[in-house]
Amino acid sequence: MNSKLRLTATTLAVLSIVLALNLNSFAPPSIPGSHDQLHTADIIKIPGAVGPESLAFDPNGEGPYTGVADGRILKWQGDGLGWIDFAVTTSQSRKECVRPFAPEMEHVCGRPLGLRFDKKTGDLYIADAYFGLQVVGPNGGLATHVVTEVEGQPLRFTNDMDIDEHEDVIYFTDTSTRFQRRQFMSSVLSGDNTGRLMKYNKSSREVTILLQGLSFANGVAMSKDRSFVLVAETTTCRILRLWLHGPNAGNVDTFAELPGFPDNVRRNSNGEFWVALHAKKGLFAHWVISNPWIGNVLLKLPFSFKQLHSLLVGGQPHATAIRLSEEGEVLEVLEDSLGKSLRFISEVEEKNGKLWIGSVMMPFLGVYNLP
Numbered sequence: 001m002n003s004k005l006r007l008t009a010t011t012l013a014v015l016s017i018v019l020a021l022n023l024n025s026f027a028p029p030s031i032p033g034s035h036d037q038l039h040t041a042d043i044i045k046i047p048g049a050v051g052p053e054s055l056a057f058d059p060n061g062e063g064p065y066t067g068v069a070d071g072r073i074l075k076w077q078g079d080g081l082g083w084i085d086f087a088v089t090t091s092q093s094r095k096e097c098v099r100p101f102a103p104e105m106e107h108v109c110g111r112p113l114g115l116r117f118d119k120k121t122g123d124l125y126i127a128d129a130y131f132g133l134q135v136v137g138p139n140g141g142l143a144t145h146v147v148t149e150v151e152g153q154p155l156r157f158t159n160d161m162d163i164d165e166h167e168d169v170i171y172f173t174d175t176s177t178r179f180q181r182r183q184f185m186s187s188v189l190s191g192d193n194t195g196r197l198m199k200y201n202k203s204s205r206e207v208t209i210l211l212q213g214l215s216f217a218n219g220v221a222m223s224k225d226r227s228f229v230l231v232a233e234t235t236t237c238r239i240l241r242l243w244l245h246g247p248n249a250g251n252v253d254t255f256a257e258l259p260g261f262p263d264n265v266r267r268n269s270n271g272e273f274w275v276a277l278h279a280k281k282g283l284f285a286h287w288v289i290s291n292p293w294i295g296n297v298l299l300k301l302p303f304s305f306k307q308l309h310s311l312l313v314g315g316q317p318h319a320t321a322i323r324l325s326e327e328g329e330v331l332e333v334l335e336d337s338l339g340k341s342l343r344f345i346s347e348v349e350e351k352n353g354k355l356w357i358g359s360v361m362m363p364f365l366g367v368y369n370l371p
């Protein structure tokens with residue numbers, strides 16, 4: 001590309017950023033038919049911690065358990081007892097891991113993302129962004145390694161998983177082979193497509209790469225009948241479906257195109273899927289994502305993480321949860337369009353008529369009562 005064009009683009013980008021930051025003029029519109037109700041969610045504060053990314057209930061229905069930004073996995077014991085420390089993913093002295101949010105310490109303290117219980121054993125599987133796939137027993141404590149590398153290369157950004165208890169395999173994502181979690185903005189803006197979906201066979205301990213070339217491989221969820229597994233591709237705002245059994249086994253197709261950036265995907269008891277959007281995709285994000293070279297220019301300019309993030313999400317923090325049918329149709333969209341209580345949500349877990357809602361950035365969980 002010639003330098004004049006690049007200069008023009010840079011100027012445009014800078015102008016747009018100024019507009020986005022000061023005027024919210026690129027705030028994404030409401031989604032037609034959505035219910036702007038999520039702000040009514042109850043809040044469960046997590047004192048001294050932020051970023052409850054994923055939520056899981058144990059086989060006895062206790063919890064939820066959640067991983068936070070300082071590397072701990074906590075267990076909620078209800079209003080009376082509050083939170084207790086349950087597990088950690090590194091033997092690192094926790095003295096260095098006391099700040100609620102310290103991205104520069106994540107590779108030391110750990111950063112637990114996707115959580116899933118093995119319902120047969122009660123073991124908790126943990127996708128730690130820096131330490132790979134891990135497991136800890138029902139009493140918690142220090143988790144042990146399950147998968148740290150594939151084909152001789154260390155996992156770079158382990159993100160989420162689902163467990164097939166019948167076949168004793170775990171499907172999990174490595175978001176990128178180039179960027180670590182604290183550089184997630186660089187992965188999105190640069191058009192990085194080195195994400196992978198993998199399968200771990202518990203009895204043979206083999207890891208198989210099922211899909212590669214994914215643009216920010218993120219949430220993972222199997223269908224109720226185990227015929228397919230979904231993987232969220234955050235940068236392209238899509239959910240992909242990999243068929244595991246039946247006539248299409250081995251094929252991959254687009255399950256759903258979404259109005260924003262999907263994070264985790266969780267199935268409810270009806271076999272439907274809740275997708276949490278980190279943010280909706282506004283005009284500016286659309287323009288940048290469609291032209292990765294613009295993102296690469298932006299990354300070279302002296303913008304802070306906060307500014308780039310604000311630009312990408314359209315200035316106005318908000319929360320969006322989407323319920324998809326087993327066939328991938330949108331059944332329901334719930335929003336907190338002004339981010340009055342929830343923002344940048346990462347997971348929606350439906351249990352007993354409530355949605356338990358996590359976020360990589362909020363210092364609390366949301367609990368929304370379904371009507």
Ligand SMILES: *[C@@H]1O[C@H](CO)[C@@H](O)[C@H](O)[C@H]1NC(C)=O
Nearest residue numbers: 167168169201202203204205
């Ligand atoms: C897992 O590995 C075992 C032992 O090699 C094999 O018998 C089994 O078929 C594998 N399972 C899957 C689902 O690949």
